[in-house]
Amino acid sequence: MxxxxxxxxxxxxxxxxxxxxxxxxxxxxxxxxxxxxxxxxxxxxxxxxxxxxxxxxxxxxxxxxxxxxxxIDMSPADVDEVYTVRAALERLATGTAADRATPERLAELSVLTDALERALASGTDAPTLLSLDMAFHDRVYEIAGNDRLTQAWYGVRSQVYLFQLTRIRLGHAQYRSVVVEEHRQMVRMLERGDTRALTEAAEEHVDSARRALVRMLAAPRQEPRVERPGDAPA
Amino acid sequence: MxxxxxxxxxxxxxxxxxxxxxxxxxxxxxxxxxxxxxxxxxxxxxxxxxxxxxxxxxxxxxxxxxxxxxxIDMSPADVDEVYTVRAALERLATGTAADRATPERLAELSVLTDALERALASGTDAPTLLSLDMAFHDRVYEIAGNDRLTQAWYGVRSQVYLFQLTRIRLGHAQYRSVVVEEHRQMVRMLERGDTRALTEAAEEHVDSARRALVRMLAAPRQEPRVERPGDAPA
DNA sequence: CTACGTTCAAATGTTGACATCCGGACAATC
DNA sequence: GATTGTCCGGATGTCAACATTTGAACGTAG
Known part of the structure; x- marks a missing residue:
């Protein structure tokens, strides 16, 4: 318990x-x-x-x-910062988790991935989807078992959540096409204990998300935008 | 200003x-x-x-x-955690700083290193010594210019300070023999812009400190120990 | 018309009093 | 005798009143 x-x-x-x-x-x-x-x-x-x-x-x-x-407001620069830091943390987290992996723990990760896949298939709403996605990553940090690392993760976690939410809403198709496969791949690598490839993959995983989101934000919006006090006047 | x-x-x-x-x-x-x-x-x-x-x-x-x-109490496990996270952060910080380095900024780092060298030569006390050491690293994060990264750094900074303090007090000679040279080497690498070697070096720099401190803490104490309420009775 | 000083409402910063909770000591129970 | 229940001192959690700061509106001098 x-x-x-x-x-x-x-x-x-x-x-x-x-x-x-x-x-x-x-x-x-x-x-x-x-x-x-x-x-x-x-x-x-x-x-x-x-x-x-x-x-x-x-x-x-x-x-x-x-x-x-x-x-907080989220400029492309902010996205850049958050995901860059996250990539560094995730790299360490997966590497450490690999050392402490047990069959039971890895099974839990698989269960979470399955749940995410099912949710995607049944067209669940973005927040629920994201909660499952995040639960997977949370579990990785938990397995790593480094409290300071977890604390650092919590220093960007909510921001990641916020950014991923807009990412899903802006480009749902792209997101759903990759997430599950990436999670599965991570579990496989954890099973194999290939720490080297794992850390690289984890870093790249986050970094590709960063690039995707920055690209979306930089591009002219597809949907009507809500006015905000901070915006530059047209 | x-x-x-x-x-x-x-x-x-x-x-x-x-x-x-x-x-x-x-x-x-x-x-x-x-x-x-x-x-x-x-x-x-x-x-x-x-x-x-x-x-x-x-x-x-x-x-x-x-x-x-x-x-907080500081068990060897805690030291391990803090320095592991710090290594990951420092790796990212130096890498990012390398991209944003300018002659002026690098000069400031040199000035700080000189100050530390002088302080070491004149036998300054541990806290002052450490403040100079930390100022150097703070400046690197400042140059990197990633607010989230800096925030993550501040999440472990005080703990690093505490640990380094005991490190200096336990093994002054070993510390003073390496710090200045390591800082100088870092500045040189920043000048050269060799990001690859730089990040590796930064990571290793912190990790060696971790190993040194863990070793010291694991070994039986050389000096009389202060009793603490949490200690196991003899 | 610009720059500076003044004024004032609205918000935050700070404080001390009251409510709640924890943990150990002791007593009652099975 | 070990477990459970009850009490109570000491601490933290919560609250609402008071003090301070801000920035924007206004007026005024140059």
Whole structure:
């Protein structure tokens, strides 16, 4: 059994706000006002404040002295940063996981991949799809068993989630055509214990995602765009 | 000029507590009680609380629900984790920095290395020595210019500081004999733009430090040890 | 018309009081 | 005698009031 643990209102608040960001309920660049959130979540400002600090740790939110917190905006440069760091982390994670792999653990990864494949086949919505995708990677970090590495992963994880979400929405077909196969390949390599090829593949896997997303963002949008306060006037 | 920015009491509190940990004023594993700190720092508990959250982000402190915060303990396994992650980050940082290197920036690195060399020659104390060492690495991350990477670095930086401090104190001679030369070599490689060799070297540089420290910690202590509440009874 | 100083509402930063929880000591039970 | 239940001191979690800062609107001088 995995130990149950209580987390307090701050974590609860962070979860709610994070979900709101993921659902697009608050737009990138939007201000997150403490009193506003406190009343709508029915908790005190202190808890909201602490929750926002958690989200800042995840890189989902930026805050400045006496100027409050804002949802991050995602320029192509930001995407570049996040995926570059992620590639480095993933490289280490898979390499370490390979050393600690056991049949049981690898089986769990296969199960997660199967689930993702089924979800893709049955046309599940993007958030659920992505949760399964992320669960796979989370498990790899868990297998690696390096707490500091996991912590670093959590420093970009939410941002990756946000970016992947737009990636799926912008180019669903391309995403679904590669993800499952890449996960399967990773499991195979973990089974074989070919650390060298594995780390290279993991790095390349993330890096190709980076390139794809940057390309999409740089290209003129296909769909009507939502106006944002930060945008340059036409 | 670098922009000046105010930070509030929480950051101030975090700085004080961090320094106290570095100075050994509070021992590894010791509890950090909020009221106690609040009175001694003459700020409210709220600010202390926020400060502790900052230190938790840096990995210097661990806290649990309704059980407060404690200074991290450093087992050989912890050292392993921190340096492994650091190696991955440093690898990426130097590689990225190589792409963005300019004569001015490289000159700054040389200046920092010179300062470290002088400090070593004049027998400066460990904390000052280490600050110069760290300043060099900080500058590399700054040159790399990847905010997410820098943030990840700050997630282990304080722990590295703590570990390096004990490393210097345990084996001063070994440390001083290699650091300056390694820094110089890094600058040379940055100048040459040999990214391949550079990333390898950076990774190896950190990894050798890891091995050295783990070896020291595993070996029976040379100097009388301070008793700690967490220790197993003799 | 630009640059500077002033004013003011709205937001965050800070604080101390109240509520909740943890863990050890002790007693009761099987 | 080991387990379970109850209490209580001490700590953290939560809250709402007070202090401070910001930046934008406004007015004014050059």
């Amino acid at each position: 995995r130990r149950a643990r209580r987390r307090g209102l701050a974590h609860e608040a962070a979860d709610r706000i994070r979900d709101a960001i993921f659902e697009g309920l608050v737009q990138p660049g939007a201000a997150l006002r403490e009193v506003e959130l406190a009343t709508s979540l029915e908790v005190s400002r202190g808890s909201v404040r602490e929750g926002l600090a958690i989200l800042e740790r995840e890189g989902l939110v930026r805050s400045e002295w006496h100027r409050g917190a804002r949802v | 670098r922009r000046a920015r105010r930070r509030g009491l929480a950051h101030e509190a975090a700085d004080r507590i961090r320094d106290a940990i570095f100075e050994g004023l509070v021992q590894p594993g010791a509890a950090l009680r909020e009221v106690e700190l609040a009175t001694s720092l003459e700020v409210s508990r709220g600010s202390v609380r926020e400060g502790l959250a900052i230190l938790e982000r840096e990995g210097l402190v661990r806290s649990e629900w309704h059980r407060g915060a404690r200074v």
